[in-house]
Amino acid sequence: MARYILYRLVWLVPTILAMAVVTFLVMHATPGSPLDPVAEGANPLSPEAQKNLAEAYGLDKPLWYQFGIFLGKAVRGDFGQSFIYKTRTVMEIMRETFPISLFLGSMALALAIVGGVTLGVLAAVYQNKSWDYVSVSVATLGVAVPNFVLAVFFIILFSFIIPLFPTGGWGSPNQWVLPTITLALAPMGIIARFTRSSMIEVIRSDYVRTARAKGLAERPVILRHVLKNALIPVVTLLGPMFAAVGTGSFFVESIFRVPGMGRFFVLSMTGRDYPMIMAVVLIYGVFLTLMNLAVDLLYGALDPRIRY
């Protein structure tokens, strides 16, 4: 077990390194530079000023040299200063925004798990009956409709027509509701669909027939025998899912004006904010790999047939 964890953690290093190299190369190969931004409202700089700034930020050095400097500092948790928010380091910004995204994402994931498993169980137990159609429709809605479209509908419904919640902002708990639901619907749909098909498979297995044959009531059969086993494959979904919602969604955060890190996935790129790009890609990558590891360990704990 410990060896397995160690093995996986060791593999983390080349994976992250490869991600860093690819991002670094693609980023620098991309036309446009931080000194000549294509972002909206940017002021063009004279060539002399660009040259001076390039020297100041080390952008005139050869690529491998820049990467070496980046790597040396990144290992110590220093991603440098943001090119856009010039007075602040990337780490400062991340320390401020990442927890907000993580909090929103955790709430959304919790809602998605509870809602998704419930929908999935209902659909499987009442297979091909009206409950099934209701829950499959909700699940499909969540999976298929982009969250920025859902956000528009929610704002109109729950802010304009029935003024229950504010249209955006971050601070009071009633501002959390709409972004959480918007962010939760897609993973909820995926979990519901997965739970449904996994439940249906388990319901047909022999030991469930045995449990019923020995006279167990339907409820303990479903909850104790079916659900417990059906949830094991669902757990594998949670790793990438948590990485995606936990690092913030650009759309949800920008529509609901949540000050999380989601916007940097887009703004860093459009503004050619090199240090910020590296930071968000690597934070996402590390988060994803760690979550996948956690999920694999959980998987082993849930299913004793799996041994590492």
Next chain:
Amino acid sequence: MALSTPASDTRLPGPDGTAPAGALPLTKSALQGTSLWRDAWRRLIRNKLAVVGGITVIGLVLVAIFADFIAPFSYTKPNFGRLNEFPSREFPLGTDQLGRDVLSRLIYGARVSMLVGLGAQLIVVAIGVPIGLISGYVGGRVDLALTRFVDVMYAFPRLLFVILVMSMLGAGLMNIFIAIGLTGWVGIARQTRAQVLSIKEKEFVEGARALGAGFWRVISRHVLPSALTPIVVSITFGIPEAIFTEAALSFIGVGINPPTPSWGQMVGENQQFLRSYWHLCVFPSIAIAVTMLSFTFFGDGVRDALDPKMK
């Protein structure tokens, strides 16, 4: 896939014309007389949601093709006398900040969505399927290298990577195809590989090899047709995903170049005026939602039809 009959059993082309051309007498002959594809088609048209989805998709494709004839106004020509008008008899869905008819822009927007959905999938299939096939069939070091590469690709935040590629290539329809293609092939490659891994151990592949079929012949005539079902399912789900990505890119502002209308761009540009001019944002949102739902219902139907075990 729990289907006991490999897709290569088909002799008759399916009614949808997607049956593999290279069905060989070498493979186990069809026992029931009906082909997998014909069975699947029958199951598909019995599925109401899938039929509704399919008809909507066909409708959208027709709208996209005949946009020039359907659209009542030009999608580019501004009319500064009629800015931000709410829906009326003359403009059924109102006009935008430049006085352009929202309905006409929606109709032309269908063109972008459909083109992206299909065009990007072509690239995705062209990259993903061969990589999956070779990785699964050849195995060994090639497989290890490819799966490692796929794993690294998987670890990237997809949206950021697409934006990265888009800013490298610049905005535009063709570049959206390429960006989605370059980032979207990973899933289909994984699925093809997994499928090939189990197929290549089957007796009919062994038999074909024993009879002296070469590498390409075995792959194209035996392995690929049998791996086709998950590929088809993957494509039907990839289309809405591509449409989604285009909408997201255009929402951000790095997708389609204006003045070509894109639904995502219409939502993105007007989402901040939701309170004052709701019609600018709501109608394209509905268009995206309906399109995505139709494709997904249709895709679900196709999957259930090809893999009836889950139904």
